[in-house]
Amino acid sequence: MCIFIPKCQLLPFFAERISGSRFLSAFFVEPLLHKFTSRVVAVDGQAVKASRRGGERAGKYILTFYDTENGIALGQKLIGNKENEITHAASMVEGLDLAGCIVTADALNTQEKFASALIQKKADYCLAVKQNHKSLFYDIQLSFMDRTETRTVEIEKVELGHGRIETRKISVLPGSCLPAVLLKKWIGLDEGTIVKTTTESVNKTTGEISSLDRYYISSLNFLNAHIAEQCARAVRRHWGIENDLHYVLDVNFYQDRTQCKNANYLQNRVLLNKWALGMIRKLQKNEESETGKEARSVKRIMTKLQSPTAALEALTSLINK
Template sequence: MQWTVKRSKPPERAGKYILTFYDTENGIALGQKLIGSKENEITHAASMVEGLDLAGCIVTTDALNTQEKFASALIQRKADYCLAVKQNHKSLFYDIQLSFVDRTETRTLEIEKVELGHGRIETRKISVLPGSCLSAALLKKWIGLDEGTIIKATTESINKTTGEISSLDRYYISSLNFFNAHIAEQCARAVRRHWGIENDLHYVLDVNFYQDRTQCKNANYLQNRVLLNKWALGMIRKLQKEEETETGKEAKSVKRIMAKLQSPTAALEALATLINK
């Protein structure tokens, strides 16, 4: 996923972007690349895959990087993909939509989950169908989709204060085999964990490391500063896991750990602990 370091640009010009591969399970940024304002992220995503060991992983992305070349690169690295589909791929988007309209219950698996929070009651439902429901022309373009899965993720929210109901449907394609025993659960987890890069990485970097306030014009400084921020956050995540393992309780917040590590002695002790582990 790509995001802008907002203060790295004058108001009238496009900012610099960082393309990041993030391991949502372990909370680690696996790689990053600086993208210039006149460059296209799409051309870089597939090339970054070549330097990563992704065998057995499920790689997710937003609709911008739902590209045939990217999907092919992932399959070649023995990874599976779960890619968001929007109307920038009109034929694919409408073909998936129609597949769920014309579906038969025997070919559909569903998993539903209700969540409470943020003043809302959210019902999340994942419906999956075999990729073979799509036209032959589309299956020819997307490697791995003929035996894979198409996904409809529906989120219905009820505002607990006003009672207002809203609903949103999102669509995905995945190379995960439709006949896997727990395919609906796999897809639900992949779709949900995709937002980890936003909630667990970008948001934390902006709020706790003030990354959005970084003011610079030097591309090397920007790239190195962001890399160091991610490295530090990765260390803090490991400290949180160690604390939870030792105490059996929820770990201190990132902000509280950062405050403690302001002391050079405490920081060196924490680093030594992690190295010895």
């Protein structure tokens, strides 16, 4: 299993010489996937800090499509820098099976071409909107400020933790609230939804209150029975790519310390890390299913799989299921 592959002297040889696309084709994620209704797939780039050279502000970026339900990276691409996400996200859609998924992304990837590509693949989108799309941003704001609008659907949830009381409110309106000129640009939005999330946080120690509003566009049909809950889930699950993938890769796989000049090696080593993490996620799900208890942590499973025998046994158990 690839937990111990990095110790093999052949890995640098092959990883440096095989192109990223060919290396990716050698790894299969389909057997690791559970079939969920409306899987949420998050899209985001991650910098490998130690790959930074010269006057670069950050290292090379890897753009990833991440299945937040299964904990599996569906695809990745070396993009050079953060801004290149704009041009590559739409092109990556073509090679992925996203039918029935809700694809989420930050404001950088809220692009008409990306939204169109997702609709063509029979996926839905839920994309963050900030002032990089000023007209869209302000028109969404105005829609939620309209006191004559009676179609607003809202849900609210209170969470306790980390010394704070957080109240999360999700408000949704039909996309048709927006001007026709905008609806023509964003395919699927005419029957879709615009979203406002408001997070109010109260510090239990100091009593200090902070509030933050965020806005989104979605192709999810506003007439769906539980549209507010659907949008809330999509927005919440998007953070899985940061918390469950990027953070784990940096902390447990020391990915941000990966120093290299060879682009193929960087891309392929990151791919191995994600494939290994995907296997561990599958082991965790199986363990929870079999024992009814919370699975061991990623770190504990990685420690056990340092043994080639244990790793092969685990891999065999996954193949045979």
